[in-house]
Amino acid sequence: MSIEEKNLSDSRILRLKAEEKLKEKKKTAKPVFEADVTRLLHELQVHQIELEMQNEELHEANETAEAALKKYTMLFDFAPMGYFTLEKDGSISELNFTGAEMLGEKRFSLINSNFKLFVSESSQSLFNKFFSKVFSGNTKESCELMLGYDGKPLCSVYMEGVVIGDEPKCLLSVVNISAFKK
Secondary structure (H helix, E strand, O other): OOHHHHHOOHHHHHHHHHHHHHHHHHHHOOOOOHHHHHHHHHHHHHHHHHHHHHHHHHHHHHHHHHHHHHHHHHHHHOOOOEEEEEOOOOEEEEEOHHHHHHHOOOHHHHOOOEHHHHEOHHHHHHHHHHHHHHHHOOOOEEEEEEEEEOOEEEEEEEEEEEEEOOOOEEEEEEEEOHHHHO
């Protein structure tokens, strides 16, 4: 490698080598006819239009996906009932704002917390039985229990749970029924 090549950037060296190879190919290449050039230009123009159409379709698909994401985020986050996704050990992997409100904490501080900590002592055995039934079967289970934390009752709830997916997770819907209990 010469001193000049050492001073050039890698991209500049690559460019010079490519130009040398092009010169070599031109020496052995057949002469280009105007018909070939016209045909190649036509092919390039058609390909450009195809790419523009694909780009437009991608933009439309992206807009559709964003609208669906917004719709389902609103549906999940602001639903009038608590939604939770629980791991097999009872830890909360996802929840909505209503669920966090029921537990009396900020939503993001509850991620990875164990849901069982928010079940009152009087309802622990009922919840444990419910939770094991949810994970042992492929059917929806339900129960009524009392949520509470540190001996302080929070609310009476009706909950339904079902396990989904290859990595078993429990989808749990929780409805505050305290007003109906009074």
